[in-house]
Amino acid sequence: MPKAKGKNRRQKYSYNLNRKRLYRSARRRAAPRIACSHIRHAWDPTKSVAQNLAEMGLAEDPNKAVPIPKEKLLGMEVESGGQGQGKKIVRKPYVVNEMEYEASLPEKKSNTLSRDLIDYVRYMIQNHGENYKEMARDEKNYYQDTPKQIKRKINVYKNFYPEEYKDFIVSLKQEKMDVQ
16 A cells, blocks of 8 residues: 655654753653642652652552451461561651641532522522422423422522521511511
8 A cells, every 4th residue: 555645754853842841741741740739749759659658657558558367268277476567667747647637627518509590499489489380380480390390499499508598488478577
């Protein structure tokens, strides 16, 4: 099969490429970025992974860190010699301490409802109260939600914003009292 025309040219040196930047970016891509900032700052690139993790007091292999005791081997009882592994020297204990502290912090609840959904639920409750069938027939029910879907959305709103929901119901009762 013949080659495509123009594919047998020799490679020419490209003068407008920054070789230093290319080399650095290739090295950066080859060595993956460590996501944990505590480990990243304590990392020594001249040492191996096992040496770095041992200095920080972290386990490289979880199977070796927490071994499964082999008391019975093929039906025969094996005497467990009281030989313990020698204590490893942890030179960077602050890494583990920082990671434990960060893990002990309470998780922030970041999920919220959209403004459209909040307005939709408030409109439905304001105009129809607890009548979900009426809500399903409302003209603002653009997505044609069924009564159960609307009820579910209202319950989600109640769970996300319980104080706001209570205040909203109290203000609706006040409006009804004022009208009568």
